[in-house]
Amino acid sequence: MSSQPQTSTGPRSRSNVETVRLLLVPLALIISILVGRWSLGVMKDAEAPRLLVVGVALLVGVFGIWIAYWLCNEVLNLIPSETLRERIRPVIFVGPALALLIIYLVYPTVMTAYYSVLDKNSEAFVGLDNFKFAFTNRTIQIALRNNVYWIVGVTSFSVIGGLIMAVLFDKVRYEAVAKSMIFLPMIISFVGAGVIWRFMYASNPPGVGLLNAFIGNFDFKPVAWLINKSVNNIALIVIMIWLQTGFCLVILSAALKAIPADIIDAARVDGAGELDIFWRIIIPSLKTTILTVVTTVVIAVLKVFDIVFVMTNGNYETEVIANRMFTEFFRNQNYGLSSALTMILVIAVLPVMIINVRNARRQRG
Amino acid sequence: MRIQRFVSRSFVHFAVILIAFLWTLPTVGVLVSSFRPENDVKNSGWWNALKHPFEESVWTFKNYADVISANGLGEAFVNTLVVTIPATILPITVAAFAAYAFAWMRFPGRDWLFAMVIGLMVVPLQVALIPILRLYTQTGIAGTFLGLWLAHTGFGLPLAIYLLYNYISQLPGDLIESAKIDGASDFTVFMRIVLPLSTPAIASFAIFQFLWIWNDLLVSLVFLGTNKVLTVKLSELTGSLGNKWHLLTAGAFVSMIVPLAVFFALQRYFVRGLLAGSVKG
Numbered sequence: 001m002s003s004q005p006q007t008s009t010g011p012r013s014r015s016n017v018e019t020v021r022l023l024l025v026p027l028a029l030i031i032s033i034l035v036g037r038w039s040l041g042v043m044k045d046a047e048a049p050r051l052l053v054v055g056v057a058l059l060v061g062v063f064g065i066w067i068a069y070w071l072c073n074e075v076l077n078l079i080p081s082e083t084l085r086e087r088i089r090p091v092i093f094v095g096p097a098l099a100l101l102i103i104y105l106v107y108p109t110v111m112t113a114y115y116s117v118l119d120k121n122s123e124a125f126v127g128l129d130n131f132k133f134a135f136t137n138r139t140i141q142i143a144l145r146n147n148v149y150w151i152v153g154v155t156s157f158s159v160i161g162g163l164i165m166a167v168l169f170d171k172v173r174y175e176a177v178a179k180s181m182i183f184l185p186m187i188i189s190f191v192g193a194g195v196i197w198r199f200m201y202a203s204n205p206p207g208v209g210l211l212n213a214f215i216g217n218f219d220f221k222p223v224a225w226l227i228n229k230s231v232n233n234i235a236l237i238v239i240m241i242w243l244q245t246g247f248c249l250v251i252l253s254a255a256l257k258a259i260p261a262d263i264i265d266a267a268r269v270d271g272a273g274e275l276d277i278f279w280r281i282i283i284p285s286l287k288t289t290i291l292t293v294v295t296t297v298v299i300a301v302l303k304v305f306d307i308v309f310v311m312t313n314g315n316y317e318t319e320v321i322a323n324r325m326f327t328e329f330f331r332n333q334n335y336g337l338s339s340a341l342t343m344i345l346v347i348a349v350l351p352v353m354i355i356n357v358r359n360a361r362r363q364r365g
Numbered sequence: 366m367r368i369q370r371f372v373s374r375s376f377v378h379f380a381v382i383l384i385a386f387l388w389t390l391p392t393v394g395v396l397v398s399s400f401r402p403e404n405d406v407k408n409s410g411w412w413n414a415l416k417h418p419f420e421e422s423v424w425t426f427k428n429y430a431d432v433i434s435a436n437g438l439g440e441a442f443v444n445t446l447v448v449t450i451p452a453t454i455l456p457i458t459v460a461a462f463a464a465y466a467f468a469w470m471r472f473p474g475r476d477w478l479f480a481m482v483i484g485l486m487v488v489p490l491q492v493a494l495i496p497i498l499r500l501y502t503q504t505g506i507a508g509t510f511l512g513l514w515l516a517h518t519g520f521g522l523p524l525a526i527y528l529l530y531n532y533i534s535q536l537p538g539d540l541i542e543s544a545k546i547d548g549a550s551d552f553t554v555f556m557r558i559v560l561p562l563s564t565p566a567i568a569s570f571a572i573f574q575f576l577w578i579w580n581d582l583l584v585s586l587v588f589l590g591t592n593k594v595l596t597v598k599l600s601e602l603t604g605s606l607g608n609k610w611h612l613l614t615a616g617a618f619v620s621m622i623v624p625l626a627v628f629f630a631l632q633r634y635f636v637r638g639l640l641a642g643s644v645k646g
Contacts (some may be wrong), residue, residue, distance in 0.1 A: 011505055019498060021639060040511065043509050043510060043511050044505060044509055044511075049596075053510075054443065054447050054552070057447050057451065057510045057511075058447060058450060058451065059602060060450055060451075060452065060511075061451020061452075061454065061455065061510070061511075061514055062450065062454050065454070065455055065458045065459070066458060069458070069462060070552075073552045077550075087472075089470070089551055089552075090466050090470045090471075090472035091472075093462045093465060093466035093470060093551070093555075094463045094466040094472070094478070095464070095465070096459050096462070096463075097459045097460060097462065097463035097526060098463075098478065100515070100518055100519045100522055101485060101519065101522055101523065103480065103497075103500075103509070103519060104493055104497065104515070104516060104518075104519025104520060104522075105485045105490075105492070105493065105519060105520070105523070106481075106485070107496065108492045108493040108494075108496040108497055109488060109492045110493065111495070111496035112492045112496060115496075115571065118437075129610045165384060168377055168380055168381055168384075169381055170379060171374075171377050171381075172378060172381050174381075177385075178381050178382075178384075178385045181385040181388055181389050182384070182385065182388050183367075184388075184389070184392065184628065185388070185392070187576055187580075187621075187624040187625065187628045187635075188392070188596075188621055188624065188626070189579070189580030189581075189582065189596050189599075189621075189624075190580065190582060190596075191580075191582055191596045191599050191600045191620065192580075192596075192599065192601075192617045192620050194600070194603060195395065195599065195603060195613050195614065195616070195617035196391045196392060196394070196617060197391060197396045198603065198613075199391075199394060199395055199398065199610060199613070199614060200391050200394065201603065202608075202610070204608055205407050205608060207408070207409060207410055208406070208407070208409075208410060208411075208610060209410075209413070210390070210391075210394055210410065210411075213410050213412075220382065234400055234481065242388070245388075247639065250636055250639050250640070251639065251640065254640050274373075282581070287521060299487055302489070303489045303490075303491065305491075305582075305583055306582045306600075308597075309582070309600070310582075310600050310603055321489060322489075325491055326491075326583070326627050328493075329494060329495060330586075330587070335495055338495065339495060342489065342492050342494075342495075345489045345491060346488065346489060346492060349487045349488070352487050353484050353486075353487050353488070354484075356483050356484065356486065356487065357480050357483050357484045360479070360480060360483040360488070361476070361480055
């Protein structure tokens with residue numbers, strides 16, 4: 001009984017808060033919608049002063065999203081029924097993510113599949129003609145062949161290289177520094193890497209490119225590394241190996257350190273040599289990690305575009321699928337063929353997708 | 366036995382140093398050349414500059430001044446920042462809310478939707494180019510920063526949700542349950558408890574997404590018209606400048622300076638993110 005006064009002031013101050021809320025939330029909503037519309041207009045306006053566009057862009061892009069989530073949540077709180085409120089709340093949390101995923105990945109995949117059976121202007125149905133063309137056209141056959149070269153070359157060298165480095169680097173005290181030097185290229189853009197390697201391969205003006213200067217020491221004539229058809233694909237693949245080995249090294253080295261030291265020590269006591277340890281203990285223990293690294297590298301290589309685009313743009317028989325896809329889309333505006341080439345990439349990653357989904361479902365039980 | 370050990374140890378040291386040296390050599394060549402005067406770059410290999418490193422005439426900043434102003438890399442640098450900062454924050458925000466819901470909220474179709482997120486992780490973003498460009502042309506946001514941010518957000522989301530989910534779902538359930546019993550709403554729990562505790566995972570993903578956007582060529586090339594970012598500008602320069610290596614090397618370094626700073630400052634988070642992202646069940 002004595003607590004009654006308190007309980008009666010409780011709901012009243014609460015209802016005051018509710019009234020204030022009832023007024024403030026719609027006001028905030030209206031203001032945000034107006035600000036949002038205005039800033040959208042500024043960003044679309046080509047005539048607006050640059051600094052204003054940049055300022056508005058940064059403010060909206062960084063804070064706008066947080067305000068939007070907060071407002072949605074507040075608006076939801078205005079609904080009186082609690083069960084209904086809590087049933088809708090997950091929509092606010094996952095809704096935006098699902099909407100973006102559907103707009104930017106699910107819908108485009110369906111549309112690309114659809115465009116791939118239409119003609120170059122997406123007007124008439126042509127069945128599998130685009131695919132037939134892709135598999136019989138000489139340039140695209142070369143691209144398919146090169147993609148196989150890339151996958152085999154990059155995956156085997158970067159994974160094996162990464163593994164050997166992981167084992168070697170583990171034995172020295174300056175391991176961290178050495179590792180950073182190997183995976184530094186990972187943070188460089190493909191375009192930046194392109195400039196770096198064009199400079200390595202340069203044959204004009206003479207004496208500038210390191211590689212030609214190096215073979216010049218042995219009296220070889222300068223080679224046009226990117227044009228000469230017997231070496232140019234290898235020259236491009238080397239760049240990707242240079243970029244990807246760091247990734248393999250980091251992952252494999254972490255897995256290597258997770259192998260219990262006593263297993264390796266016990267083997268050593270039993271008289272096993274370093275090579276025995278490598279083949280009989282390290283390789284079997286790293287099997288699943290190696291598999292993960294291989295899949296990741298294969299997927300990255302399959303989609304490789306920038307390197308070829310910057311270095312040769314697919315000339316001199318260095319074409320790959322992703323670059324051809326871009327050329328057909330951007331230059332030739334052949335949307336049917338371009339979509340068919342994209343679908344070839346999608347089909348190639350399908351097995352990995354299925355395995356990933358199955359593993360994830362099993363993990364969640 | 367001791368001699369044998371000494372030989373094998375020196376072999377290991379030799380191999381490690383040689384590999385690290387060879388791996389760094391291409392980048393060092395570009396760095397050195399970017400500071401050499403035009404005539405030197407044209408007439409002699411970059412390694413010659415290291416023969417007399419203390420002569421002042423060997424070095425210059427002119428190449429940088431030229432590419433930043435005359436070749437427009439300064440403007441491209443600003444554009445890249447305007448693209449990259451929101452395109453890093455947007456997917457993290459959206460993904461964090463979604464990851465929380467997948468981990469701690471109950472709603473119909475949850476497992477099925479999460480499986481879809483996992484499946485989308487490997488879809489090549491090339492599928493989006495034609496359909497999204499058509500969509501953008503219809504809605505009038507083709508060529509705007511907004512269009513590019515949203516595209517980057519969409520493409521980055523599957524990995525972001527996956528990484529943040531792995532972290533957020535491992536947070537102690539008692540903490541979240543007891544906060545809810547005390548009357549905290551999901552929104553409060555998310556903002557006050559989950560988000561602060563997830564900083565390491567958020568930082569790891571942020572570095573990834575930041576570098577990935579900064580270095581992206583394809584998406585910017587297709588969706589951002591006149592406001593060129595660094596990669597697009599640099600790829601144009603490789604075509605138009607041809608053999609002007611003094612400018613190209615400086616340009617390459619301008620495009621690398623921010624990733625390099627991020628890498629050296631936040632290497633630990635970067636490696637942690639790599640490890641978290643690659644272990645797929």
